[in-house]
Amino acid sequence: MNRKGRYFRAFGVTSVAVASLAMMMTTSSGAASGTIAKGQPVTIGISLSLSGDFSVDGAAFKQGYQLWADNVNAHGGLLGHQVKLDIVSDASSATQVVTNYQKLISLDHVNLTVGPFSSLLSVPAAKAVARYGYALVEGAGGAPSVFQNGLTNIFDVSMPVKDSLVPFANWIASLPASKRPTTAAYVTTNDAFTEPQIPVAQKIIKAAGVKTSYYSVFPAETTDYTPIADAVAAKKAQIVVLGSVDVPTVSAFMQAFEQAHYNPKVFIATGGPDQGSGFTSVVGIKKANGVMVPNAWYGSATTPGSQAMVAAYVKKYGGSAATVSADVAEAYSVGQVINQAVVATKGFDNAKIIKYLHSGVTLTSVQGPVKFDSLGENNKATAFTFQWQGSKFVQVNPTNNKASKPVLFPKPVW
């Protein structure tokens, strides 16, 4: 390399170093100051999956965040500052979500960050914002793997997913022996959200004397579910527990079961049936009848603020209480928790917010109480089971909860 080339190289390296240092200084000062000039909005950075595999959930999350921001702004804003959402799409990519949060913090200088959709994206997102000292409050990253990374800045306002199916499994176990199904099939996608739920439910159901006739894990990239569904149908199990994350998977299994003339007495899917009209418009109201799903919230929930949120949703986006996706409530709850943390710490200092959220304080949300443990899991959340009964989406478990309706059992034929 000649002398001129060496100068250019040295100049290039120095420029990059200076630029990086400047960026770090800018971002760290932005994160640490926690103050916003009077009249300026508070900007919240969000990466959402507006295309790709999680696009349905991403769109529902966007609605939830927007409803919360609208509500806060209508009531004078956050500590007097109007809330401005800075939303960028990650196309459901774990790589893009990192780039997005880096851009939101270092270039857009957002004051706060809240989470994307899914456990898959929440972990890289939390790692990315942790480098800048930001908190990441999220609503859809409840898989056990999310809390095994030593991160202290992640907080999931929703229910930890591992025990989601427990009320359902307990209900099966509580049935009189004469009515209790005798065989069960478990089939799940290899996803951090679904896989941990299945063994917990299987253990309880098996202990109640229900024989496991089929257990299989299928890859997330599966596009043709027919052979797997046919294998389940061939076992003629009376219970089917499906570990799913989206509507297409549930719809494909239901269609294949119907084509095989197979009607299980109980059918529960971990994700998909909770998508409101996003689910019933695909499978139809009649075929949805009797389908169950675990979750922490539904459109008719009476938790504080829930009915007001549903009313605002219906006014803005149409539909009815039964058609509101649980994703909307999860995102809205994130906003509520951020709101309470900002008010309690009297500012937007992320370090103070993280410390406050770890303090053991109990907060409120439309999904119910929120209290974070040292890992950032919400240990106050209660798991419920919901069921489509006609055009209504009703709570059926835990059976000792006064809001629970009787389970439609056995499930009507497709």
Place this chain on the structure above:
Amino acid sequence: MTGSVYALMATGLTLIFGVMNIINIAQGILVILGAYLSYSLSVHFGIDLFAGLLITIPTLFVVGIVVERFFMARLKGPERTSMSILVTYAISLIIEGSLNMIYTTNVVQLKAWYVTGTFRIFGLWIAYIYFFGFLLAAGLLAALYFMLYRTRFGASIRASLADQTAAALIGINVKRVSTICFGLGVAVTASGGMVYGATNAFNASTSYDLISRLLTIIVLGGMGSLGGALLAAILMVTLGDVIAVVWSPIWSSPTFFFVLVIVLSLRPQGLFGKQSARVA
């Protein structure tokens, strides 16, 4: 039966590559566009899914012609093939964004009595949609084969497939053949999209799952080979399904890709490909 539908979708892709040396990454989203067109005709006009093909196939043929004239025909030079990946990816993103705006990201599925209706044969329940889809794919592939091997235009296509320069020297209008081939390649996605949309819930993002499978099919079959696309599609679906049932769904894709690697190690040009690498 499912394999024949994938074959139909992959046929367009391999035809376009064979004649034009263009790798059409937009093929997946065009399949979904075909599915959405069938959805609109069915929901808003009450037109049967199969009858609707009389509208959607010509519509997508025109879409193909427009895309070829405005984008593909402008690609020249030795980087034409690699540039086609970028251009068709851009087209894919434009169509995906447009579909998301029009139909939202909520998934939909095509509905008709034959989607869930079944008949029994040798103790097995067969859904009419798979049977009708198979007949449709077989009919269209036969028509395509007839056109290629029994018509004058087909001879022009085959000549262009073999050697574009020589074809031009003997008086074939290679540019016109290319345009029509691109239109045909896109038109067949209408039928594939309809059957896919009837057997799977979909939104615009579903195209990413599709294009990876379609590219795999034409690589295994041999890029530019119609028969190869048919055989590879059937092999991919059958092998995957058998492994899923007798072993585990987890090993379904790895086994297929293991077979793909073995085949490509022995025959880099694919099962029916004539050359390992084409020169643009």
